[in-house]
Amino acid sequence: MGTVVKVENLGKQYRLGQVGTGTVYQDLNRFWYKARGKEDPYVKIGQENSLRNSGGNQFVWALKEINFDVKEGQVLGIIGKNGAGKSTLLKLLSKVTYPTLGEIKIKGRIAALLEVGTGFHPELTGRENIFLNGAILGMRKAEIRSKFDEIVEFSGVEKYIDTPVKRYSSGMRVRLAFAVAAHLEPEILILDEVLAVGDAEFQKKCLGKMKDVAGTGRTVLFVSHNMAAVKSLCDSAIVLVNGRVQYVGETTNAVSYYLKGDSENQNKKTFSSEYDKPEFSLHQMSLNNFSKSNEEPLVENEEIEFHISLTLKNENSKNYHITFHLINELGEALFSFYPSSNGVNLRTGLNNLTCTFPKLFFQSGTYYLSLFIFRNKKEAVIIEKDIMSFTVVDGGRELGVFMGREPGFIRPQFHWENKSV
Template sequence: MSNNVVIKVENISKQYQIGQIGTGMISHDIKRWWALMRGQEDPFLKVGTENDRTKKATSDYAWALRDVNFEVKQGEALGVIGKNGAGKSTLLKLMSRVTSPTTGQIKIKGRVASLLEVGTGFHPEMTGRENIYMNGTILGMTRKEINRKFDEIVDFSGVEMYIDTPVKRYSSGMYVRLAFGVAAHLEPEILIVDEVLAVGDAEFQKKCIGKMSDVASHGRTIIFVSHNLLAVQSLCKSAIYMKSGTVADYGPTEKVINNYLSREIQNCVERKWTEDEAFGNDKITMLSARIISDKNEDGAEVIDVHTSFDVAFEFINHVDDQAINLSLVLYTTSGVCVFNVSTDSLKLSTGRHRSILRVPGKLLNDDIYTITLHFIKDTSVMILSLEDLLTFEVLDVKRGDVGWFGKWIGAVRPSLDFSLDRI
């Protein structure tokens, strides 16, 4: 018996009308109403395109979710990952009962609290104290529960001095902390959390993740949507990977994350040209440029902060006996130059040549990097410059046993000998 299943999602689909609501929509509404009056099925349920936001819409309807099925057991922490527009938020909205599915049903056992946003219902004119009660009751707490936790909430958010000041006078940090304070003290049997961790500073994020793993370890069920794969990895034992409104993968978090990364990370890690249309000028033409990453521990071909990789180029030299060296510059997307390395200058004959740069693991930080390549003649004259030749993302998925999931700063993250001893 599946007695400890607390959430059962059965064939959930959600259709949205796209475009503006106006005179154009009313004819559809009338047709739909007419069909229902005659006891027929909604004629517009048969149409609708897959929710790919990059394509031009071919129908007035789009399916944000299509036939989603899964179960969550009591005490399980389930992560939901996927690109923007994959249907994560729609799924959460349905489970939170903000809107209802077009077809299918969701069955839930126990008290649910959902955090799709922090500070829902805050009124700027009301004081911190009044807003704690307002927000708390909106999230489903009773006045008694709030009374019991009031001091803890105030403590957690550190706004004791301003508790009787209208929240419109709060700094944005205080406002968010107070809102978080209320959210963090919810004690539902099932907690549904959307990307709320994106706000707040690193210290606060740590507090919140700590609070959430507390909740999880007390036998409560958590559904957690986030872009922060680190946080999902450390909080959730299992995960769902959503893609275009369907469940693309479901299982242990590690496996699902690897599947997600290898399918979704859009790196420009390989470019090729044929000899006829080779890219360059009359001195040098490029044939290919690519990044070859070593497989990581899980066997997935993604570059994370631990993996080493090669950058390989093939080109044709058209002028005999010219002294050439390659100069590679690595930039972060924000335009910071990370390093500039150069090969030796060699006299090359005409024909195909290859050049490989080995980049060790534990050097780059998690960031998106671009590679610019220059061909230099006689160590002084630039004869070909290829800007933004390759782009790749370095991921930070496994940080080990740390309680912090914020962004690690720095253009590089080298592994250096840094000792700490008692003397």
């Protein structure tokens, strides 16, 4: 099987900040350099892409030195954190924007699905939109006409096909849009995270359809945050970090590489002398899955242990109480928890506290911990908001169950019964 997509030394540079007066000068300068046959002066500068460290540079490389090949029939996953360059890569592959350096060579017809329902016009009917959307995605009219019934059936909106789309519910719109997209028949298909839409049932249908597509020997490039979907659809994957390819290989390895990189420094925090107070000193906090080290990613479907070690210097240990608050991504406190609820108290000297969360307690997501130590039950000796954060990831649920995230942040396991009368 031959190579159908070949990416060579691909780079994309973006300019940071506002487009304003300065750009006229830069444009002229650039033009002047080019007119003299010199290289673009702004290509040389520019820093690595990173969301945190903005530096003083105006130019940033969203992608740099990207090289990879895709073979015919391969289903390649592209994974990476927000801002790693996934979307930029997709945009380049789909010709929405052009690279600054390097090239992409493609064999065969290519179609990109960066969003469902691109170009839907609210005033037009479902029928009219099927044709419009199909044509935007690169289908010929005759092609759409021949698949029209199939599309309508797949979408499940037969009854409303002659109603303007503006009267559709958002779910219906998505169904219709996906139905059109699913009937595209390019040799190479580029998919963004279109799975994150619709209800569970429809997601299942979409995934099934995508598996079918992947199964027919078509080449698929799939970008997603959803590790379970990547694992089940793709046979290999590349991991992007700060605009560079960090890992290319088999999906399972790539996913674990990604997850590891993601949570490396987060699950452990060692405290410096800053937390060496007259009454106590904090040493370390860490989280890990039961029987695993804190360097592995935290998965939701295993027990999670939380450790903290501190030294209480005051002789009167009974007067001291420690409490934690668990904060979600939105900054809301979910609950507080403390060892004294189990009759575990602090003692003078070194304390090594461990708290175990049952498996399937957290939803996947990022959480923050706040620490409080009280003296005489009311005076706070320390209040540290968001002292550390940790990320719980999807443990790789079975495909076809539910691809999205359940609502809420925790999912306690309750006792259920169905009594026979």
